[in-house]
Amino acid sequence: MAELLQFKSVSRRFGGFMAVRDVDFGVAEGEVHCLIGPNGAGKSTLFKLAVGTYAPTSGTVHFRGQNVTHEASFARVQRGMSIKMQAPSVFRALPVRQNLHIAMQHHVPLPDLSREEERLLALLGLSADATRLAGxxxxxxxxxxxxxMAMALKPTLLLLDEPTAGLSPEETFRTGELVLRLAVGGVTVLAVEHDMAFVRQIATRVTVLHLGQVFAHGSVAEIVADPRVAEIYLGMPHVA
Structure with missing residues (x-):
């Protein structure tokens, strides 16, 4: 399966601190890929390198076969990325439907807008809340x-930064169901996440970062069974 997003020997330095060091991995088209690791592992930095907030100190980032290392975020969005950051940034004073309308108005033909709004409202489980204020x-x-709103851009790659932060267990599970529905619909997903129950629910593959480097990589089952991963998360001793 072709890799939609690739990091090739990517490093990012902040002064004397190397936040990400020689990272190589790819996100395959059609998969739900989770990026996990303990606090300070470099997850947020790598996410910002993916979306264009930061440029690498060295190495390259490729999207859909094109080198996007020094492209701005908006240019990557135009290529087919869409980004959901950790804190919601909806238009709180506007109705739910209008939030979606604003997000898609330049990406969906006018005759199709109403139908597309209805489709997204149903997909999100928000049809009954369409006229409520987002706040x-x-x-x-x-x-x-x-x-x-991120999906309104009809992306090929959806990037999610800790989408379950602050959610209840029920909301977390429903978020997982939503992500899986998006994947079935053909969207590739890269999610930075802490909640391992959520990762087990959604992930096709998992990459573990530790101290700015790729520590482990594989299926959910492989990562969960890896005693080295338990060691860095829980401080459990690992005997080789």
């Missing part, structure tokens, strides 16, 4: 709305 939604519902 009245629960935190979880706001997260789903913002995922919908």
């Amino acid at each position: 009245e939604l629960s935190h979880g519902q706001q997260q789903w709305l913002e995922i919908g």
Whole structure:
């Protein structure tokens, strides 16, 4: 399967601190790929390198076979990336439907807008809340709305930065169901995440970062069974 997003020997230095060091990995087209690791592992930095917030100190980032290492975020979006950051940034004073309308108005033909709004509202489980102000939604519902706004761009790759932060277990599970529905619909997903129950629910493959480097890589089953991963997460001793 072709790799949609690739990091090739990517490093990022901040002064004397190397936040990411010689990272090589790819996100295959059609998969849900989770990026995990303990605090300070370099996950957020690598995510920002993917979306164009940072440029690498060395190495290259490729998307859909093109070198995008020094492209701005908006240029990557135009190529087919869409980004959902950790904190919801919906238009709280506007109705749910209008949030979606604003997100898709330049990407969906006018005759199709209403139908596409209805489709996304149903996909997000927000049809009954279409006329409510976005600020009245629960935190979880706001997260789903913002995922919908990201999906309004019809991306080939959806990047999610800790999409379950602050959610209840039920909201976390429903977020996982939403991500899986998106994947079935043909969207490739890269999610930075802490919640291992969520990772088990959604991931096709998992990459573990530790101290800025790729520490482990494989299926969910392989990562969960790896005693080295338990060691860096839980401080459990590992005997080789």
